[in-house]
Amino acid sequence: MEMDETLLMIPGPTRVAQRVLKAMSENIVNHRSALFGRILTETTEMMSDVFRTSNKSYLLTGSGTAAMEAAVANIIEPGDKILNVVGGKFGQRFAQIVEAFGGESITIDVEWGKAVNPDDIGYTLEENDDIKAVTVVHNETSTGVANPIREIGKIMDDYDALYIVDTVSSLGGDEVDVESYGIDICVTGSQKCLAAPPGMAAITLSNDAWRVIEAVDNPRTYYLNLKKYRKSGDAEPPETPYTPAVSLIYAMHEALKVIMEEGLSNRIKRHKIAAEATRNAVKALDLELFPDEAVSSTTVTAVNLPEGVTDGELRGTMRNKYHVELAGGQDHLKGRIFRIGHMGNITHRELITTFSALEMTLRELGFEVEMGEAVAAVADTYLPEDL
Amino acid sequence: MEMDETLLMIPGPTRVAQRVLKAMSENIVNHRSALFGRILTETTEMMSDVFRTSNKSYLLTGSGTAAMEAAVANIIEPGDKILNVVGGKFGQRFAQIVEAFGGESITIDVEWGKAVNPDDIGYTLEENDDIKAVTVVHNETSTGVANPIREIGKIMDDYDALYIVDTVSSLGGDEVDVESYGIDICVTGSQKCLAAPPGMAAITLSNDAWRVIEAVDNPRTYYLNLKKYRKSGDAEPPETPYTPAVSLIYAMHEALKVIMEEGLSNRIKRHKIAAEATRNAVKALDLELFPDEAVSSTTVTAVNLPEGVTDGELRGTMRNKYHVELAGGQDHLKGRIFRIGHMGNITHRELITTFSALEMTLRELGFEVEMGEAVAAVADTYLPEDL
Known part of the structure; x- marks a missing residue:
């Protein structure tokens, strides 16, 4: 297999x-x-x-x-x-x-x-x-x-x-x-x-x-x-x-x-920080959150697909070149959003990997991206005591 | 765990x-x-x-x-x-x-x-x-x-x-x-x-x-x-x-x-021999098959519980002393039969272990058993070319 x-x-x-x-x-x-x-x-x-x-x-x-x-x-x-x-x-x-x-x-x-x-x-x-x-x-x-x-x-x-x-x-x-x-x-x-x-x-x-x-x-x-x-x-x-x-x-x-x-409360706190770090990194890349930020999920972040790129290009490059799998949209949101799951065992480390790959993917697809800015946004969200 | x-x-x-x-x-x-x-x-x-x-x-x-x-x-x-x-x-x-x-x-x-x-x-x-x-x-x-x-x-x-x-x-x-x-x-x-x-x-x-x-x-x-x-x-x-x-x-x-x-036909043949060996061993112990032998299953053998012993005694001894787990009866057959599964990867080896344990269990529960007779019935069923 x-x-x-x-x-x-x-x-x-x-x-x-x-x-x-x-x-x-x-x-x-x-x-x-x-x-x-x-x-x-x-x-x-x-x-x-x-x-x-x-x-x-x-x-x-x-x-x-x-x-x-x-x-x-x-x-x-x-x-x-x-x-x-x-x-x-x-x-x-x-x-x-x-x-x-x-x-x-x-x-x-x-x-x-x-x-x-x-x-x-x-x-x-x-x-x-x-x-x-x-x-x-x-x-x-x-x-x-x-x-x-x-x-x-x-x-x-x-x-x-x-x-x-x-x-x-x-x-x-x-x-x-x-x-x-x-x-x-x-x-x-x-x-x-x-x-x-x-x-x-x-x-x-x-x-x-x-x-x-x-x-x-x-x-x-x-x-x-x-x-x-x-x-x-x-x-x-x-x-x-x-x-x-x-x-x-x-x-x-x-x-x-x-x-x-881990402790259930610690685990929930870890998820909340990961969600915040994800949203901060998305914003650092000038991407738009799909949902109202006030009600955005603690476990999955939906992001509008930027103009000028298809879902296949963005997620395909992430998967095939950087070995990071993101989810697409479902039903009428197919091709309009992509989704980043940050649930379960996800830590600072996986988010850094994901956003570094996303920076490189967007650069490859012709976007102007300052390398490291999304990664920095993740890092800046975590306080030393959160880790 | x-x-x-x-x-x-x-x-x-x-x-x-x-x-x-x-x-x-x-x-x-x-x-x-x-x-x-x-x-x-x-x-x-x-x-x-x-x-x-x-x-x-x-x-x-x-x-x-x-x-x-x-x-x-x-x-x-x-x-x-x-x-x-x-x-x-x-x-x-x-x-x-x-x-x-x-x-x-x-x-x-x-x-x-x-x-x-x-x-x-x-x-x-x-x-x-x-x-x-x-x-x-x-x-x-x-x-x-x-x-x-x-x-x-x-x-x-x-x-x-x-x-x-x-x-x-x-x-x-x-x-x-x-x-x-x-x-x-x-x-x-x-x-x-x-x-x-x-x-x-x-x-x-x-x-x-x-x-x-x-x-x-x-x-x-x-x-x-x-x-x-x-x-x-x-x-x-x-x-x-x-x-x-x-x-x-x-x-x-x-x-x-x-x-x-293994090959599906070989596998089915192996199951048929295991079923026959099981029935032969059951008979060697003077136990009775529950179903009509002509329609008895190739994958599980149901045996009447012998008189003078409870299901708990027989299967409990098998499990706790010999670490062989048999199944009991279901519904109105509870306490009347026990069942030996011989499906999947079961070979001569597991049947020998099972019937040796069953011989010792029955002896311990006061039955007259000649040690080795059920085991021999298993061995006699298998031809050298079956193994």
């Missing part, structure tokens, strides 16, 4: 530490054994710590989308109204899932690049007292926008609708406090800020969420039926209803240990 | 070769890159070779159950009749999935331990000309029975209903020829005879199956929507609709290479 050493600066999958990759070469154990039960318990307990909740967490073998589907498919009955905040590709996805499972999606459409106004959610709930749940994507990976999930949580306090939040590309990198924000169902993925390999998702649910799920008679879901995950998780030894990706759970266990060793 | 070296003789997950485990420590690459596209293409092409089909195969991040759900959820509309052959836990599962997705499950109930009579499928299709599909579990892991999927295929030739076969615990270990048996949808899992780590499933579909899928307006599925897998698989570079378990695809790639190196 051919392999390469490209530096991944995309919004997931992110670079995985050697100790986490190595954890996957451990022998496979029986997934219905006491030993595996202990590994599963330790992993899900660390997951709940990262979610900042005292509720149990469950691991799903699947992508973040599987967890989004689980969040919706288990609570919905035909015709149920779900309010979806749509300001990017992943907000859209929640709405598509609601429709696929027979619900009625009511959307608050937010211009891509802007955050939702929490009051708009309040108004919509006020006008529609039969909305069963509200979905919000915390960090819209497609636009580089962070939505104000804490403030939305305060609004949601006044309503019965469940509060569902996708923290796939924020958990472990930006502020998420499931319990204090009043989040009822929170989902995430392994391959973003948690810096584990892709293929696992995690979900945690409040008692209110479980009450809604219990009242759904015949959910159109089997593999992702959360009642089965709860029952298996409560068994002795704890297990999963279907054979899980054992090796990926080893990797999650190790990746979560890395997070505990 | 604590680990152990127990020999897994369960019907999945099976022992994974070091070279396959090591493949997972390669760096994660972008799942939307040309490099990953090549790895994905090579892996799915080898999958189709193992399925023995010229149709494309698709990898799903999830367990075998996810692939069973994909097979059903994509073809079903509310009220559709699906014929499920139920002779064990996995046959039941197909029926449950049909009901969960709004279909009407018509079952042929087969006594656990016996195989279905293909003519019964013909009679049922004759009486119900609106049956949309028939599901058969090739190898009923819960009972150690192999159903006659070739003969069923001949019957199915006369009817329009789709022929769906679960080869989760047989593909790569027993005869499966998707194209010549006329199978429309065939599903399998990574962690059984393919000897890869758990967490991936594979599916392949005939043109007839795609025609049915295309006619379903609004399938109640999103993460497992097969039309999206086809579209992404046909993209350039080929990809998956949602972030896949990249490391597990590396492992599948390597595990399938191992199969190609």
